[in-house]
Amino acid sequence: MAALKVAVVGAGVIGLSTALCIMETCPNCSVTILSEQFSPNTTSDVAAGMLIPHTYPDTPIHVQKQWFKETFTYLFAISNSAEASEAGIHLVSGKVADLWELHGKYDIIVNCAGIGAHQLVGDKKLLPIRGQVLKVHAPWVKNFIRDGDGLTYIYPGIHRITLGGTREKENWTLSPDPGTTKDIFDRCCSLEPSLWGAQDIQVKVGLRPSRQCVRLQREVLSQGGVKLLVVHNYGHGAGGFSVHRGTAKEAAGLVGECIAALQGSSSKAKL
Known part of the structure; x- marks a missing residue:
């Protein structure tokens, strides 16, 4: 066969x-x-x-x-x-x-x-659960930080740090929201103040298949x-x-x- x-x-x-x-x-x-x-x-x-x-x-x-x-x-x-x-x-x-x-x-x-x-x-x-995150260059951050219910987090990767995030149920929008970007960055910087010096900030959006x-x-x-x-x-x-x-x-x-x-x-x- x-x-x-x-x-x-x-x-x-x-x-x-x-x-x-x-x-x-x-x-x-x-x-x-x-x-x-x-x-x-x-x-x-x-x-x-x-x-x-x-x-x-x-x-x-x-x-x-x-x-x-x-x-x-x-x-x-x-x-x-x-x-x-x-x-x-x-x-x-x-x-x-x-x-x-x-x-x-x-x-x-x-x-x-x-x-x-x-x-x-x-x-x-x-149904989608919209997630907006930031990918930043901050090589001095070596450890991950996850706050409370996990809505705010800092996860170091190989090349970039992921800063998050959002959980927006039934939101199909793939376009980044500037207000959300600022909110995520402010929340993460409150956990790790050195992130104010992060460079090359990229905004990413994905729809989690829930x-x-x-x-x-x-x-x-x-x-x-x-x-x-x-x-x-x-x-x-x-x-x-x-x-x-x-x-x-x-x-x-x-x-x-x-x-x-x-x-x-x-x-x-x-x-």
Whole structure:
């Protein structure tokens, strides 16, 4: 049987990690990533990327713990080893407006579209939580500071410091707000006065894909008697970075189930 073609829609931390897990779990598949935006222009690039447990009210706690544990273990291993030079994943630019556009080109579609799933699959349970942050150059800041409920934070990165932030429910605006920028900067400077000397301040906005529970499931779409195999992996809210590896591994397992179903159907057809 020819290598099955899998399309992963979305190139944020969830989409990329899911594609990687599929390659590891199903090495004979051909995996293509389709996305309107790639790094550094994704919501994941706006995030500070801190590994902090987040809760999903409608997801069993033992499942959340497993996702976080697997993600922590994976990232910890990377921190102690060189990154792999090649992942065997193809990146293809292009906007997908309907999953049915991919029928005939791919055998399995993996939906990691984040907030884009609101329109792509009509998920009205998925809503944005707008986040505005500042990326600044302040190399003297070495430690992270997180105030109270975590709305105000200072997270050092490799090249820049992330200052935040906002949690604006159901706000779809991607344009930076000058008043919010000033408020964030003032709040962070009150925690770390040396930030008044920060340089090259950049304002970033991202829409966290918020849902009561992560949608991580198989679905068979049907249209005019034609079927389309889909695996959904989206709705991580602000916790995508903290559980990306765990949910990606689970999604890859679901892709494996789809492959087994397709191979089973092919064998029966030959008989």
